Amino acid sequence: MRSKLNFFSDEKFRSIFFQTLVIGLFALGIFFIVQTTAYNLEKRNIATGWRFLTDPAGFDISFSPFIDFKSTDTHLDVYFVGVLNTLLVSVCGCIAATILGFLVGIIRLSSNWLLVRVAYIYVEFTRNVPLLLQIILWYSILIQLPRVKQSLEFLDIFFISNRGVYSPRPVFETGFSYVFIAIILALISSFLIRRWAKKRQDETGQQFPVLSSAFGLIIIAPLILFFIIGSPLSFDYPALKGFNFKGGMVIRPEFIAMFLALTIYTAAFISETVRSGILSVTKGQREASASLGLKKSWIMRLIIIPQALRVIVPPLTSQYLNLTKNSSLGIAVGYADLVHGFGGISLNQTGQAIECMVIVMATYLTISLTISLFMNIYNRSIQFKEK
Amino acid sequence: MNEITESRKPPLATTGILGWLRMNLFSNWINSLISLFVLYVLIQFIPWILNWTIFAADFKYNFNGAEITDRTMCSRVLDPENGGACWAIIYVRFYQFMYGFYPRDEVWRVNLSYIMLAVAVVPLLFDKFPFRKHFLKFTYVFPVIAFFLLNGGLGLESVSTNKWGGLLVTLVLGCTGIALAFPLGIVLALGRRSNLPVISMMCTLFIEFIRGVPLITLLFFGMVMLPLFLPEGVNMDGLARVLVAVTLFQSAYMAEVIRGGLQAIPQGQYEAARSIGLSYWQMNMKVVLPQAIRISIPSIVNTSIGLFKDTTLVIIVGLLDLLGIGRGALADTTWLGLAYEVYFFVSLVFFIFTFAMSRYSLYLEKKLKTGINMGAD
Numbered sequence: 001m002r003s004k005l006n007f008f009s010d011e012k013f014r015s016i017f018f019q020t021l022v023i024g025l026f027a028l029g030i031f032f033i034v035q036t037t038a039y040n041l042e043k044r045n046i047a048t049g050w051r052f053l054t055d056p057a058g059f060d061i062s063f064s065p066f067i068d069f070k071s072t073d074t075h076l077d078v079y080f081v082g083v084l085n086t087l088l089v090s091v092c093g094c095i096a097a098t099i100l101g102f103l104v105g106i107i108r109l110s111s112n113w114l115l116v117r118v119a120y121i122y123v124e125f126t127r128n129v130p131l132l133l134q135i136i137l138w139y140s141i142l143i144q145l146p147r148v149k150q151s152l153e154f155l156d157i158f159f160i161s162n163r164g165v166y167s168p169r170p171v172f173e174t175g176f177s178y179v180f181i182a183i184i185l186a187l188i189s190s191f192l193i194r195r196w197a198k199k200r201q202d203e204t205g206q207q208f209p210v211l212s213s214a215f216g217l218i219i220i221a222p223l224i225l226f227f228i229i230g231s232p233l234s235f236d237y238p239a240l241k242g243f244n245f246k247g248g249m250v251i252r253p254e255f256i257a258m259f260l261a262l263t264i265y266t267a268a269f270i271s272e273t274v275r276s277g278i279l280s281v282t283k284g285q286r287e288a289s290a291s292l293g294l295k296k297s298w299i300m301r302l303i304i305i306p307q308a309l310r311v312i313v314p315p316l317t318s319q320y321l322n323l324t325k326n327s328s329l330g331i332a333v334g335y336a337d338l339v340h341g342f343g344g345i346s347l348n349q350t351g352q353a354i355e356c357m358v359i360v361m362a363t364y365l366t367i368s369l370t371i372s373l374f375m376n377i378y379n380r381s382i383q384f385k386e387k
Numbered sequence: 388m389n390e391i392t393e394s395r396k397p398p399l400a401t402t403g404i405l406g407w408l409r410m411n412l413f414s415n416w417i418n419s420l421i422s423l424f425v426l427y428v429l430i431q432f433i434p435w436i437l438n439w440t441i442f443a444a445d446f447k448y449n450f451n452g453a454e455i456t457d458r459t460m461c462s463r464v465l466d467p468e469n470g471g472a473c474w475a476i477i478y479v480r481f482y483q484f485m486y487g488f489y490p491r492d493e494v495w496r497v498n499l500s501y502i503m504l505a506v507a508v509v510p511l512l513f514d515k516f517p518f519r520k521h522f523l524k525f526t527y528v529f530p531v532i533a534f535f536l537l538n539g540g541l542g543l544e545s546v547s548t549n550k551w552g553g554l555l556v557t558l559v560l561g562c563t564g565i566a567l568a569f570p571l572g573i574v575l576a577l578g579r580r581s582n583l584p585v586i587s588m589m590c591t592l593f594i595e596f597i598r599g600v601p602l603i604t605l606l607f608f609g610m611v612m613l614p615l616f617l618p619e620g621v622n623m624d625g626l627a628r629v630l631v632a633v634t635l636f637q638s639a640y641m642a643e644v645i646r647g648g649l650q651a652i653p654q655g656q657y658e659a660a661r662s663i664g665l666s667y668w669q670m671n672m673k674v675v676l677p678q679a680i681r682i683s684i685p686s687i688v689n690t691s692i693g694l695f696k697d698t699t700l701v702i703i704v705g706l707l708d709l710l711g712i713g714r715g716a717l718a719d720t721t722w723l724g725l726a727y728e729v730y731f732f733v734s735l736v737f738f739i740f741t742f743a744m745s746r747y748s749l750y751l752e753k754k755l756k757t758g759i760n761m762g763a764d
Binding site: 015018019022023026033036037039040041043111112113114115118124125127128129130131132133136137140325326328329331332339343347353354357360361364365368369 | 410411412414418421422425426429582583584585586589596598599600601602603604607608611612614615616617618619692696697698699700702703710714726727730733734737738741742745
């Protein structure tokens with residue numbers, strides 16, 4: 001018979017005991033931290049709370065393409081500008097890095113020895129040098145471009161100088177919204193056509209020219225509409241006035257440096273996942289499809305890529321997450337992203353360290369989780385479905 | 388008719404240098420065009436870069452033979468057309484790049500630590516190292532020795548960490564981060580796979596939280612928020628605060644890598660260990676973890692490479708690592724405008740370390756693969 005004193009060797013009791021112990025210690029730790037923090041804050045005369053969010057920021061942000069930011073705007077506006085800038089450079093970087101990464105990954109499997117070597121050197125160098133260093137290096141190259149007065153001109157509408165790239169800004173006039181709606185409708189209908197065509201092909205074997213119909217719907221039709229309405233689009237050209245350009249649109253060197261560094265760095269990693277993904281498709285698949293008489297491009301598109309994607313997508317997701325998180329390094333070159341604008345300048349001006357850091361971390365968590373969620377949905381859609 | 392016909396030689400066009408060229412560079416007209424284009428770019432680029440970094444570069448003396456003491460004496464400032472890199476800035480600042488502002492009289496302590504680091508790490512990496520067992524004993528005590536050697540105490544003069552810099556800070560952050568994160572990562576990985584729901588949930592939340600935010604926010608957390616959490620009178624210096632952040636960050640990534648290794652261990656191993664009466668800890672320490680860690684070492688090295696590169700982020704919170712010293716050198720007005728030289732040098736140092744680590748991880752992967760295929764172990 002088991003004595004009552006020996007209940008510690010009972011697994012169920014032990015499990016409950018340890019879990020209660022952990023919760024207790026955790027709660028004690030939290031209590032201790034909250035106590036000391038409250039004391040420390042009081043001693044430093046820092047009032048906690050979210051009221052500072054509506055106070056005027058009092059500083060300017062040099063790069064805010066979506067919101068017209070003035071120094072009288074609030075810290076909350078700084079936050080939104082930061083989020084948008086983070087998302088802007090992340091989205092641009094993810095798209096460009098995917099394209100470059102796939103290109104380099106395929107090149108590394110090509111039959112051209114020289115090209116393979118060059119791609120290999122690119123991958124090894126960019127992967128093994130810290131990203132922060134690359135960002136700073138790109139930035140230092142960009143700010144050594146000629147001054148505004150001697151800026152490099154392209155076709156008299158693009159001006160490249162150490163203040164960034166000035167280009168014409170599209171001005172949408174009334175009526176352009178129709179074109180915009182047409183494009184969205186075209187996108188939706190192309191998507192539906194693709195589904196219908198696939199279903200029909202599965203059932204009857206008849207093919208439908210999906211690509212050319214999508215091209216017609218998305219590009220040609222809105223273009224015709226655009227000219228029928230009377231070209232409701234004009235451009236605001238940059239012009240040199242005094243010491244700076246007036247009008248037009250400017251892409252700041254901070255953004256370009258971030259974009260280039262993030263793209264080139266992440267593309268090297270993506271190329272490796274693409275390469276291993278394609279290599280993971282066994283030789284037999286290629287040979288079997290070739291013996292069926294499929295064209296080379298069809299083998300790639302119908303046999304290799306769908307199977308390789310299953311291997312590629314999970315690590316690709318983590319590369320997208322890394323790129324988004326790495327966009328926080330913009331602070332090193334003064335790119336006004338979430339960390340630099342809100343977590344840096346706003347934090348220093350208001351002294352609300354805890355509130356600012358909580359908001360910044362929560363925002364990154366939200367972005368990360370959203371990316372994971374969407375990539376997981378996509379991943380599930382391409383995984384092998386066992387019937 | 389049974390005579391053996393001698394086998395014919397392969398066509399000339401597929402053998403030798405010409406054959407190789409044909410197969411690898413000029414297999415069809417697109418490949419030929421690409422090859423020619425790449426060759427053209429390389430012919431333009433390689434001599435230029437070699438010229439800039441070596442042949443036309445100044446090392447200690449400029450083209451007049453004068454010793455370079457500031458930027459105006461660099462060949463590329465005196466003669467922008469022909470002058471190459473001006474490595475004198477590295478030469479002049481070499482001490483800072485290696486040791487930061489560590490007092491010159493005490494620098495032997497850093498050098499000794501560097502040597503001991505090599506002695507502690509190399510036997511750890513290669514399991515055929517002679518007398519490995521005895522060296523590993525040293526590896527365990529090395530952190531303690533290094534701490535007192537670098538920081539002072541036990542009769543050595545104390546050197547405050549704000550005098551540390553350059554490669555010293557990079558290596559301290561990288562090595563300490565990896566060494567501390569490893570056991571923490573194991574605990575977190577085991578915790579996440581634990582049957583106890585509270586522990587598993589807490590570990591999962593911690594890991595996912597850390598992996599969801601950028602390192603820079605954790606560094607800010609360490610710099611700005613950690614002092615608020617500590618009771619009055621407890622002061623952590625900057626390096627220690629950053630180390631806390633770096634360790635927490637790395638442990639979450641390490642945990643995921645080790646969890647991957649744990650998942651690869653077949654259920655039978657757990658069941659077998661349990662059936663011979665091993666407890667949870669005995670099972671993990673003696674049966675599961677040794678196998679799991681062995682297969683996850685390549686990935687552990689890969690995350691360690693990531694951490695080693697990420698240590699550069701500490702410049703944002705004001706620590707002077709290798710990159711920080713480089714930026715400091717550039718801010719010096721006597722050396723203004725030599726950014727490429729400095730960044731080139733810093734990249735090279737990082738490249739040497741990370742490339743060596745990545746080669747090591749490849750070597751391990753190969754070794755693991757052959758080990759499994761041949762049924763060894």
